[in-house]
Amino acid sequence: MLKINNLKASIEGNKILTGINLDVKPGEVHAIMGPNGSGKSTLSSVIAGREEYEVEDGTIDFDGESIMDLSPEERAHKGIFLSFQYPIEIPGVSVSNFLKTSLNESRKAQGLEPMPAGDLLKMMREKMELLEIKKGFLSRSLNQGFSGGEKKRNEIFQMAMLEPKLAILDETDSGLDIDALRIVANGVNKLKSKDNATVLITHYQRLLDYIVPDFVHVLYNGRIVKSGTKDLAHELEEKGYDWIIKEAEQL
Amino acid sequence: MSEEEKILEEVTGADYKYGFTTDIESDTIPKGLNEDVVRLISSKKEEPEWLLNYRLKAFETWKKMEEPDWANIKYNKPNYQDIIYYAAPKQKKKLNSLDELDPEMKKTFDKLGISIDEQKKLAGVAVDFVMDSVSVATSFKDKLGELGIIFCSISEAVKEHPELVKKYIGTVVPTSDNFFSALNSAVFTDGSFCYIPKGVKCPMELSTYFRINQAGTGQFERTLLIADEGSYVSYLEGCTAPMRDENQLHAAVVELIAMDDAEIKYSTVQNWYPGDANGVGGVFNFVTKRGICHNRSKISWTQVETGSAVTWKYPSCILKGDNSIGEFYSVAVTNNYQQADTGTKMIHLGKNSKSTIISKGICAGKSEGSYRGLVKIQKSAENARNFSQCDSLLMGDKCGSHTFPYIEVKNKSAKIEHEATTSKIGEDQIFYCNQRGIGTEEAIALIVNGYCKDVLNQLPMEFAVEAQKLLAISLEGSVG
Ligand SMILES: Nc1ncnc2c1ncn2[C@@H]1O[C@H](COP(=O)(O)OP(=O)(O)OP(=O)(O)O)[C@@H](O)[C@H]1O
Numbered sequence: 001m002l003k004i005n006n007l008k009a010s011i012e013g014n015k016i017l018t019g020i021n022l023d024v025k026p027g028e029v030h031a032i033m034g035p036n037g038s039g040k041s042t043l044s045s046v047i048a049g050r051e052e053y054e055v056e057d058g059t060i061d062f063d064g065e066s067i068m069d070l071s072p073e074e075r076a077h078k079g080i081f082l083s084f085q086y087p088i089e090i091p092g093v094s095v096s097n098f099l100k101t102s103l104n105e106s107r108k109a110q111g112l113e114p115m116p117a118g119d120l121l122k123m124m125r126e127k128m129e130l131l132e133i134k135k136g137f138l139s140r141s142l143n144q145g146f147s148g149g150e151k152k153r154n155e156i157f158q159m160a161m162l163e164p165k166l167a168i169l170d171e172t173d174s175g176l177d178i179d180a181l182r183i184v185a186n187g188v189n190k191l192k193s194k195d196n197a198t199v200l201i202t203h204y205q206r207l208l209d210y211i212v213p214d215f216v217h218v219l220y221n222g223r224i225v226k227s228g229t230k231d232l233a234h235e236l237e238e239k240g241y242d243w244i245i246k247e248a249e250q251l
Numbered sequence: 252m253s254e255e256e257k258i259l260e261e262v263t264g265a266d267y268k269y270g271f272t273t274d275i276e277s278d279t280i281p282k283g284l285n286e287d288v289v290r291l292i293s294s295k296k297e298e299p300e301w302l303l304n305y306r307l308k309a310f311e312t313w314k315k316m317e318e319p320d321w322a323n324i325k326y327n328k329p330n331y332q333d334i335i336y337y338a339a340p341k342q343k344k345k346l347n348s349l350d351e352l353d354p355e356m357k358k359t360f361d362k363l364g365i366s367i368d369e370q371k372k373l374a375g376v377a378v379d380f381v382m383d384s385v386s387v388a389t390s391f392k393d394k395l396g397e398l399g400i401i402f403c404s405i406s407e408a409v410k411e412h413p414e415l416v417k418k419y420i421g422t423v424v425p426t427s428d429n430f431f432s433a434l435n436s437a438v439f440t441d442g443s444f445c446y447i448p449k450g451v452k453c454p455m456e457l458s459t460y461f462r463i464n465q466a467g468t469g470q471f472e473r474t475l476l477i478a479d480e481g482s483y484v485s486y487l488e489g490c491t492a493p494m495r496d497e498n499q500l501h502a503a504v505v506e507l508i509a510m511d512d513a514e515i516k517y518s519t520v521q522n523w524y525p526g527d528a529n530g531v532g533g534v535f536n537f538v539t540k541r542g543i544c545h546n547r548s549k550i551s552w553t554q555v556e557t558g559s560a561v562t563w564k565y566p567s568c569i570l571k572g573d574n575s576i577g578e579f580y581s582v583a584v585t586n587n588y589q590q591a592d593t594g595t596k597m598i599h600l601g602k603n604s605k606s607t608i609i610s611k612g613i614c615a616g617k618s619e620g621s622y623r624g625l626v627k628i629q630k631s632a633e634n635a636r637n638f639s640q641c642d643s644l645l646m647g648d649k650c651g652s653h654t655f656p657y658i659e660v661k662n663k664s665a666k667i668e669h670e671a672t673t674s675k676i677g678e679d680q681i682f683y684c685n686q687r688g689i690g691t692e693e694a695i696a697l698i699v700n701g702y703c704k705d706v707l708n709q710l711p712m713e714f715a716v717e718a719q720k721l722l723a724i725s726l727e728g729s730v731g
């Protein structure tokens with residue numbers, strides 16, 4: 001589904017990604033871990049098509065086609081979703097209005113009519129129930145004055161509404177309380193299918209107890225320096241990153 | 252001078268102290284306008300003696316005044332000698348079909364979702380549709396007539412209801428108020444008149460669009476709106492469609508009178524031709540709008556301004572009555588080389604008078620937008636309250652926004668709150684929307700509409716929807 005080959009990217013002349021290879025197949029869950037500043041969020045932004053980053057080398061294919069020349073919204077229309085590490089506030093735009101616009105723009109790109117208001121409302125209700133979101137939420141301004149945890153939950157709510165093929169969740173677990181983590185993780189699990197895939201960026205193995213990954217990758221200095229199974233996450237939790245960094249530097 | 256006149260003079264006389272004036276050489280006093288022209292206008296319109304005298308007095312006043320200069324707008328002053336005041340009133344070129352319409356204009360009409368028939372009317376295409384509009388307007392007028400509501404052109408009102416016009420004209424905006432109001436008082440030829448009788452709630456939005464004789468908007472328009480005791484009216488002015496006009500200078504005067512317990516909602520969407528992307532051409536819009544509130548009455552000004560090369564306009568309220576309420580909700584967009592200096596004045600005279608000011612400026616391109624607001628609490632205004640919020644949203648880094656709040660308090664019991672913010676549409680916000688499948692133009696529209704929500708919510712529903720589209724169109728291509 002997502003195939004990244006030797007991806008190198010920079011911002012304002014700083015080389016951040018230095019050769020990423022990643023292959024995500026439908027139905028899989030991949031976890032990406034790595035020290036602060038190693039390039040995890042950069043990787044997700046580049047996949048989503050953020051134009052401030054310059055791709056210097058490599059390829060990104062989605063469903064067998066290169067998406068390198070596509071705008072961020074075209075990538076979104078193809079089914080790529082990014083849950084932001086730091087969700088953005090848009091004052092005066094309600095959650096429901098934002099979702100409606102978002103959903104209908106994607107439908108338009110697929111040649112579909114806007115979703116009838118009744119259906120939309122019904123869908124929102126279902127997903128809100130799934131994620132245990134309170135009623136008044138829909139009419140609030142997007143992310144404005146939301147607590148850290150509420151912002152993250154709102155990201156997953158949007159994901160649930162948009163039903164993407166590939167969801168990249170950038171530290172969605174940070175900021176969630178224990179109950180919220182369980183609720184959000186359950187939500188993600190329920191939305192999983194054999195046709196979609198999830199990339200989890202996280203610092204904590206705890207999340208991976210809830211959403212069990214097929215692969216765990218360690219990103220360091222803009223490269224994936226080690227890949228393994230869920231056990232690798234446990235090992236990291238115990239030993240930290242030092243040993244991997246040493247291993248990587250010996251190469 | 253009566254007590255009332257004194258108060259008026261006191262509160263309005265100082266209007267220009269915030270700008271500076273320069274001397275105009277006497278030889279620049281325009282030849283195009285003289286006493287004979289004023290007399291001619293009046294006689295062509297078969298006006299009564301008192302109105303002729305009113306005009307002549309205004310003309311005398313105007314001759315002695317100097318065209319003001321303001322710190323924040325720069326423009327080449329119109330040549331008053333070049334202006335034709337009556338002989339050839341603004342004639343829009345009649346088109347034979349919509350195919351003759353400027354394609355750019357046509358595109359905008361389509362984007363706004365204006366029907367073909369309406370497009371023809373707005374563009375001045377000579378077709379039978381005009382017949383339709385007359386009949387629509389006639390049935391509309393019949394309905395109002397049953398309630399005793401008078402809604403007609405100012406010229407018609409002078410003929411049919413001279414006592415009302417004579418009683419109220421110039422009572423809120425005195426002739427001598429400013430350079431442009433003096434000019435308007437001397438030469439106005441178009442405009443609307445509206446009177447809502449005691450206790451009547453006008454059942455529909457009154458729109459200049461429906462008024463007979465209203466082909467276009469005049470250069471020196473005069474509007475007089477009186478809401479008698481306990482009445483209510485919502486009045487819409489302008490339209491979202493772009494208006495081109497050969498007349499570069501527009502100097503309108505609008506006077507609102509809200510008697511005891513009356514309420515007036517006055518909404519404006521103005522989209523005059525702003526000039527091309529290089530700032531050439533475009534309308535200069537210098538408007539004096541003011542309302543007076545008697546006891547327990549309320550006036551709300553709501554405006555969405557996207558047009559004009561230069562806009563200078565401060566819809567104001569004189570809160571003369573006890574427990575009266577004044578509100579000002581404004582969105583002003585400037586793009587390319589547009590300049591806008593707008594704001595409001597809230598003059599508190601009555602006890603417990605309350606005012607609210609919500610101003611949202613949006614600047615893009617190389618434009619300059621200024622908010623200039625005056626809140627004045629007079630000694631008599633025990634327990635007056637004001638809340639002001641002035642926000643600016645910048646798009647790009649070549650535009651500028653300025654906020655000039657002036658507050659004068661002569662009664663210690665006053666409570667005044669002022670908030671101001673400046674923000675930018677961030678790349679982060681746009682990328683966030685993009686990531687959710689929303690393209691950049693659409694994202695800007697969404698963000699801007701969110702930013703203006705408090706103002707757009709004040710507009711009547713249909714107008715609000717059009718205004719939203721208009722905002723999006725005015726800002727097209729301004730980011731990225
Ligand atoms: N505009 C920029 N100019 C220079 N360096 C930048 C710029 N933007 C990001 N970086 C750097 O790129 C590196 C990677 O950042 P990124 O946000 O991808 O890290 P991360 O792995 O997501 O970290 P964290 O775990 O803290 O979220 C960091 O060192 C950051 O400082």
Ligand SMILES: [Mg+2]
Binds near residue numbers: 085
């Ligand atoms: Mg990060």
